[in-house]
Amino acid sequence: xxxxxxxxxxxxxxxxxxxxxxxxxxxxxxxxxxxxxxxxxxxxxxxxxxxxxxxxxxxxxxxxxxxxxxxxxxxxxxxxxxxxxxxxxxxxxxxxxxxxxxxxxxxxxxxxxxxxxxxxxxxxxxxxxxxxxxxxxxxxxxxxxxxxxxxxxxxxxxxxxxxxxxxxxxxxxxxxxxxxxxxxxxxxxxxxxxxxxxxxxxxxxxxxxxxxxxxxxxxxxxxxxxxxxxxxxxxxxxxxxxxxxxxxxxxxxxxxxxxxxxxxxxxxxxxxxxxxxxxxxxxxxxxxxxxxxxxxxxxxxxxxxxxxxxxxxxxxxxxxxxxxxxxxxxxxxxxxxxxxxxxxxxxxxxxxxxxxxxxxxxxxxxxxxxxxxxxxxxxxxxxxxxxxxxxxxxxxxxxxxxxxxxxxxxxxxxxxxxxxxxxxxxxxxxxxxxxxxxxxxxxxxxxxxxxxxxxxxxxxxxxxxxxxxxxxxxxxxxxxxxxxxxxxxxxxxxxxxxxxxxxxxxxxxxxxxxxxxxxxxxxxxxxxxxxxxxxxxxxxxxxxxxxxxxxxxxxxxxxxxxxxxxxxxxxxxxxxxxxxxxxxxxxxxxxxxxxxxxxxxxxxxxxxxxxxxxxxxxxxxxxxxxxxxxxxxxxxxxxxxxxxxxxxxxxxxxxxxx
Amino acid sequence: xxxxxxxxxxxxxxxxxxxxxxxxxxxxxxxxxxxxxxxxxxxxxxxxxxxxxxxxxxxxxxxxxxxxxxxxxxxxxxxxxxxxxxxxxxxxxxxxxxxxxxxxxxxxxxxxxxxxxxxxxxxxxxxxxxxxxxxxxxxxxxxxxxxxxxxxxxxxxxxxxxxxxxxxxxxxxxxxxxxxxxxxxxxxxxxxxxxxxxxxxxxxxxxxxxxxxxxxxxxxx
Numbered sequence: 001x002x003x004x005x006x007x008x009x010x011x012x013x014x015x016x017x018x019x020x021x022x023x024x025x026x027x028x029x030x031x032x033x034x035x036x037x038x039x040x041x042x043x044x045x046x047x048x049x050x051x052x053x054x055x056x057x058x059x060x061x062x063x064x065x066x067x068x069x070x071x072x073x074x075x076x077x078x079x080x081x082x083x084x085x086x087x088x089x090x091x092x093x094x095x096x097x098x099x100x101x102x103x104x105x106x107x108x109x110x111x112x113x114x115x116x117x118x119x120x121x122x123x124x125x126x127x128x129x130x131x132x133x134x135x136x137x138x139x140x141x142x143x144x145x146x147x148x149x150x151x152x153x154x155x156x157x158x159x160x161x162x163x164x165x166x167x168x169x170x171x172x173x174x175x176x177x178x179x180x181x182x183x184x185x186x187x188x189x190x191x192x193x194x195x196x197x198x199x200x201x202x203x204x205x206x207x208x209x210x211x212x213x214x215x216x217x218x219x220x221x222x223x224x225x226x227x228x229x230x231x232x233x234x235x236x237x238x239x240x241x242x243x244x245x246x247x248x249x250x251x252x253x254x255x256x257x258x259x260x261x262x263x264x265x266x267x268x269x270x271x272x273x274x275x276x277x278x279x280x281x282x283x284x285x286x287x288x289x290x291x292x293x294x295x296x297x298x299x300x301x302x303x304x305x306x307x308x309x310x311x312x313x314x315x316x317x318x319x320x321x322x323x324x325x326x327x328x329x330x331x332x333x334x335x336x337x338x339x340x341x342x343x344x345x346x347x348x349x350x351x352x353x354x355x356x357x358x359x360x361x362x363x364x365x366x367x368x369x370x371x372x373x374x375x376x377x378x379x380x381x382x383x384x385x386x387x388x389x390x391x392x393x394x395x396x397x398x399x400x401x402x403x404x405x406x407x408x409x410x411x412x413x414x415x416x417x418x419x420x421x422x423x424x425x426x427x428x429x430x431x432x433x434x435x436x437x438x439x440x441x442x443x444x445x446x447x448x449x450x451x452x453x454x455x456x457x458x459x460x461x462x463x464x465x466x467x468x469x470x471x472x473x474x475x476x477x478x479x480x481x482x483x484x485x486x487x488x489x490x491x492x493x494x495x496x497x498x499x500x501x502x503x504x505x506x507x508x509x510x511x512x513x514x515x516x517x518x519x520x521x522x523x524x525x526x527x528x529x530x531x532x533x534x535x536x537x538x539x540x541x542x543x544x545x546x547x548x549x550x551x552x553x554x555x556x557x558x559x560x561x562x563x564x565x566x567x568x569x570x571x572x573x574x575x576x577x578x579x580x581x582x583x584x585x586x587x588x589x590x591x592x593x594x595x596x597x598x599x600x601x602x603x604x605x606x607x608x609x610x611x612x613x614x615x616x617x618x619x620x621x622x623x624x625x626x627x628x629x630x631x632x633x634x635x636x637x638x639x640x641x642x643x644x645x646x647x648x649x650x651x652x653x654x655x656x657x658x
Numbered sequence: 659x660x661x662x663x664x665x666x667x668x669x670x671x672x673x674x675x676x677x678x679x680x681x682x683x684x685x686x687x688x689x690x691x692x693x694x695x696x697x698x699x700x701x702x703x704x705x706x707x708x709x710x711x712x713x714x715x716x717x718x719x720x721x722x723x724x725x726x727x728x729x730x731x732x733x734x735x736x737x738x739x740x741x742x743x744x745x746x747x748x749x750x751x752x753x754x755x756x757x758x759x760x761x762x763x764x765x766x767x768x769x770x771x772x773x774x775x776x777x778x779x780x781x782x783x784x785x786x787x788x789x790x791x792x793x794x795x796x797x798x799x800x801x802x803x804x805x806x807x808x809x810x811x812x813x814x815x816x817x818x819x820x821x822x823x824x825x826x827x828x829x830x831x832x833x834x835x836x837x838x839x840x841x842x843x844x845x846x847x848x849x850x851x852x853x854x855x856x857x858x859x860x861x862x863x864x865x866x867x868x869x870x871x872x873x874x875x876x877x878x879x
Contacts, residue, residue, distance in 0.1 A: 015682040019739075019759035026738030029837035030726065034735075036830065060732035061841070063848035086828065133825070135845060138732060 031056035034137065037085060041110035042632050043157035051151035059137040061085070064130035071114060072127035078117040081144040084109050087134025090531065091126045105642065106131065106533055110631055115158050118144055131531050191276060191290045192269040195301035199289075201226045204233055204257035208245060211236060211256040222287060222300075225260045230296040232289050234260030264289050269298060274344070274353055276301050281360050284318055321364045326372070327434050330365060334439045337361045342611050351603035352575055352596075359395040362440075363388075363489060369434045370490045377427040384409035384424070385491035386431075389447060393485040394557070395573045398606050402441040403432060404482060406454035408461055408495045417457060424455050447482060458495055462502045469506045472516035480517060484561060485572045500570055507565040514566055518655035521558035522648055526641035527551045533638055534626045542623055548609070549622040552602040555644040556595070559651050574599065587650075598643030601636050605629075675789065676751045682758045683789060691766040694796065694863040698851045701862045702729040702737075703798070704763075705770040705844040708777050709744070709836045715779030719743075723760055723781075724836035726844050727767070733844045739763045740837055754788055761791070768796040768862050770847050772818050774873075796862070798869045800846060806872035807853050821846055 034056040038044035044052060064070050070089065071078060082089075089107045091114075107113060107128075117124040118141050139147075147154050201224040202211050215223055225234040236256055244250065244259040266289045267275055276288040280303055290299035317340060321333045341358050370386055390404035391397050407424050411417050428449035436442050449455050456464065465483075468476035484503060488496035507513060527535040527546050536544045538551060546552070560574040563581035571577050575596055582592040609624050626634055651657070675683070692702065706725040712718030721744040727737035741756045771777040774797050785793035804821055805812045811824045818839075822829045827842055834842070854860070859868050 014678040015755050015758050015762065018755045019762050022739050022741050022756065022759050023737075023763065025742075026725065026740040026837065027735050029724065029740045029835070030733075030735050030738050030841060033838055033841055037828075057735060060734055061845065061848075062732045063845065063852065065849070065852040068852075086826065133849065135848075 027057065034059055034061075037137075040631075041083075042635075043153050047151050047153045051147060051154060054143065054147055054150070055137075055139060058143040059083070059139050062136050062138045064089075064134045064136065066130055066133050068130050070128040070130060070134075070136070071124050073123050073125060076123055077121055078114055078124050079141050081112060081115070081118045081139040081141065082128075083112040083137040083139070085135040085137055088131040088531070089113070089134055089136075090129050090131045092129065093126055106529060106531060108533060111635060119148065119158060190270050190272055191267060191288075191301055192299065194273055194276075195290065195299050195305040197299050199224050199297060199300040201230075201232070201297060202256060203227065204255060204260075206256045207253050208250065208256055208259060209252040212241070212252070222302075223256070224264070224289060224297060224300060225256055226297050232264050232266065232291070232297045233257070234262045235264045235287060235289070236260040237286070266291050266295075267301075268293065273301075273306055274357075277306050278353070278357055278360065280306070281318060281357065281364070284322070317361065318364060321361070321368050324368055324372070327369070327437050330368060330434075330438050334365060337365070338439075338611075341607075345604075345607055345611060351600040351607060354607060355396045355398065355603060356573075359392065359397045362392070362397055362401075365438060366435060366440075367490050369431055369438065373427060373430045373434065376430070377423065379409075379423070379427075382409060382412060382415075382420070383492045383495060385488040385493065385495045386449065387486045387496060388489045389486050390482050391485075392489075393487050393572050395487075396553075396557075396603070398603070398610055403435055403443045404447045405432075405449045405489075406447070406456070406483075406486075407449045408456060408458055408488075408499065410458050410495065421452065421455055425450055425452060428455060458498060461499050465499070465503050466506055469510050469513045472513050474520075477516060477520045481520075481558060481561065484565070487572055504565065504568050504570070508568060514562055515655045515657070517558075517562050517565075518651050519657045521555070521562060522652055522657055524551060524555060525648070526555060526644040528638065528641050528645065533634065534641075536626060539623065544625050544627070545623040546626060547622050548602055548606050548624055552622075552641070552644065553599060553606065555648060556599040556602075559647050562651065562655075591646075595643045595647050598640035601640045605633070605637065675754055679751060679754045679758050679789070682762060683791065686758070686761045686766075689766060691796075694768065694866065695861050697860055698855065698862070698865075699731055700729070702727055702765075702767045703770050703847065703862070704728075704767045705840055705847055706764075706777060706781075707771060707836050707840040707843060708780050709742075710776075710780055713776065715776065715783055718780075720780045720784050722836050724840040725760070725763065726837075726840050728770075728844050728847060731848075733841065733848070738837075757784060757788055761785075764795065766795065768798055768866060770798045770800065770843065772799070772843055773801040774799045796866050798847075798862075798865055799873060800843060800850070802873040803865075803869050804846070804850065806868065807850055807857065807859075818843075825849060 031053065035052055038047075038052055038055060044055070047055075064087070070082065071080070084107055086109050089111075091105045091107060113128055114124040114126060121141065148158060149155075200214060200218050200220055202214060204225050204227065206214075206225075211223055215221070222235060222237040224232050225236060226232045234257065236259060240259055240261060245252075248259075250259055264287070265279055265283060265285055267279065269290055269292055271290075279285065279288055286303050288301045289297060290301060292298050317333055317336045320329060320336070324330045324333060337358065340361075341354065344354055344357065366386075366388075385408050387393070387406045387408055388404065389406060391401050392404060405428075407428055409420065409424060411420050432442060432448050432450045442448065447454060468480055468483075472480075486496060486499065527538055529535050534546060536546055539545060539547050556578070557574045560577040560581070563569075563585065564571065564577035567581045567584040569577050569580045569584070571580060578592055578596060578599075581587075582589065605624060606622055609622070626637065629637065694701070704725050704727050706723065708720060708724075709722035710718050710720055722742045723739070725739040727734050729737075739760060741760065743753060743756070746752055778793075778797060782793045785791040800821075801815050801818075805814055805816070808824070812820060819829070822842060825846060827845060829842060830838065851865075854865060854868070859865055
């Protein structure tokens with residue numbers, strides 16, 4: 001090689017180096033372009049910069065014309081992970097064995113596939129076809145695996161799809177509401193960060209005088225009574241001082257244990273503020289003691305501590321309900337319940353807790369209406385109970401729930417049933433009207449205690465149940481979906497228990513009835529489109545909308561009821577029914593968890609919609625326009641409907657419904 | 659500066675080039691152009707867009723080049739190119755090296771752009787003035803080809819934004835940089851090749867011929 005040639009080669013290197021560096025600039029620009037897309041889509045918008053960079057550096061852009069196949073079982077080991085940039089892709093399960101409806105799914109911008117196959121390095125079981133002209137980012141499998149190993153967010157997304165999306169949706173919701181509910185701490189905060197960390201505690205043997213001096217010096221209104229092992233045995237408050245010391249004429253030398261309220265309510269440190277709030281609402285207590293894993297006292301959370309999390313106080317509402325002497329006072333309390341529920345919704349409390357919570361306060365409200373009316377109506381010596389049906393019976397109330405109630409009674413031997421019924425009906429009418437004034441509208445179907453059909457003796461209820469089960473006509477099946485979800489709200493709970501035992505013994509021996517219920521439950525399918533994401537024209541007169549109750553939550557509720565009856569589950573709440581029935585029927589827990597997440601999400605959307613879109617003071621509806629949802633919520637909704645379809649498919653197979 | 663004055667003062671562009679640039683140019687001249695009779699999937703197309711100080715190739719300045727290769731059915735992130743001349747004053751050999759680097763990158767592949775007289779005009783003048791190269795690549799002009807191939811979606815030469823709208827591409831908001839523009843063109847090109855195949859325009863040679871024909875026919879009829 002001549003010197004001239006050598007020099008030429010070295011110099012050529014110089015241009016070559018420039019080319020390399022300009023190629024890198026090109027790649028960086030293209031990556032920037034890709035990142036702009038990724039930043040708008042979950043889970044990428046939560047990923048660390050270096051993980052995003054890796055994706056953007058490696059992702060090719062590919063185009064698939066409408067109708068062309070992207071990847072399928074015949075393409076061999078999957079070589080790419082696909083993220084849809086624009087267009088629509090249909091996933092269809094290959095093979096003939098599957099139940100056809102379940103196997104088709106439509107994917108849109110921001111969604112990716114085939115996660116399972118590319119993770120496992122196997123061929124895809126689904127056939128993916130472009131329905132519209134579609135652009136995808138195509139990430140080589142080896143880079144996908146690197147990302148899976150290096151990015152926890154991406155890993156969570158790929159392994160726990162719906163759960164990770166839900167977490168993000170909750171965060172978004174909290175941000176969205178941040179201005180309207182400007183609290184720093186949320187109700188999901190664990191208790192170890194709330195309230196007093198060094199509660200004043202004395203031993204049970206402490207004389208009352210010493211205990212009172214301690215309270216006075218510390219300037220506190222309550223004391224925890226704990227043994228030397230720091231395990232709490234009671235609480236002593238100023239209220240106890242009046243009732244149990246002064247009025248009971250207890251000497252100040254007596255040990256504090258004689259005046260304390262024993263069995264204090266305790267929660268573990270990892271329980272949430274919500275749990276404490278719920279306990280206060282249900283038990284009507286003011287303080288919750290916080291303990292560590294060994295049950296030792298570590299703190300006290302008072303209602304005032306939670307009050308700082310909430311603008312409308314919980315106990316305040318409970319007190320105003322319990323202390324209300326007329327309907328007007330209860331109307332205010334009902335408005336407060338709504339406000340408080342909104343605050344909780346805004347703080348990202350899940351639908352399961354929220355609906356339970358609304359139900360708990362609505363229960364208290366209803367009980368107060370029932371009590372107030374008992375001042376004018378007397379049923380002494382008669383066993384009876386006020387029953388709640390439907391969503392109230394299931395503890396699944398949303399903001400807009402109308403009344404569904406009834407009465408069960410046992411007439412004394414010498415009484416005439418009809419005369420007694422007439423008295424109950426008059427009473428029930430007054431209660432129904434008052435409940436209406438408190439924001440629980442009268443039931444359009446007249447399923448109310450003031451209707452003679454639903455104000456029955458225990459034997460009449462049993463006969464009624466038996467008639468429906470023996471002759472499962474359409475009306476009977478419809479009634480079963482309402483009346484079989486009952487619980488006693490006031491009066492003798494034993495009567496409701498007797499009804500339940502009777503019902504379960506009947507259904508356990510009537511497979512034909514359960515099969516008819518199953519057939520009925522499968523009449524309505526989740527509104528998933530084969531080409532579009534959602535079917536939005538199912539409701540006449542409401543184009544573009546989906547009824548989230550009819551085509552959403554009701555599907556889960558109906559399936560839950562059937563499995564509960566089939567497996568002898570006493571609960572009425574759908575989530576509890578599904579959890580317990582799943583155990584008895586050996587359904588995998590991760591499978592049922594996904595179903596419950598789906599149900600919870602639909603309920604959450606209903607709550608949000610009712611609060612945000614309902615006119616103040618009116619009842620919101622359940623009709624949502626999926627186009628108005630953000631992309632993330634749309635994806636979760638789609639997945640939730642898929643879960644509905646999944647549980648329906650299971651029911652179809654279990655009951656051999658064609 | 660890639661101005662005309664510079665060229666006049668420089669005399670013969672070739673003679674003043676650094677050795678390494680000249681060597682690279684010789685190599686480029688001697689290299690074989692890729693075959694044009696293969697199917698689109700196996701052909702490497704280079705989509706290119708430029709930045710300039712105005713619209714007149716004779717008097718305005720070339721400020722940058724953004725290019726991306728489309729082959730094996732994908733826009734390839736590791737086969738892209740971006741150069742920004744706007745911060746250079748045109749002195750020294752940096753611009754010469756960068757322009758030569760573009761020739762090496764393009765490697766005589768068919769070039770895809772929107773409106774050849776603009777993009778090609780600026781490139782030709784730059785290569786002529788700076789490197790003494792008569793730049794005559796195989797051009798494919800989407801401005802003329804799109805109304806010919808998608809005759810259901812537009813029947814005359816239209817602004818690029820029309821096609822972005824028609825195809826529902828997300829062009830972002832505000833000004834696009836040259837690479838964003840190139841990537842949009844590359845996407846449109848991908849869509850177009852699919853449609854072209856259904857019209858038996860299934861090789862680069864066919865595509866180039868169609869591009870010429872459509873511009874000729876529309877200009878003269």
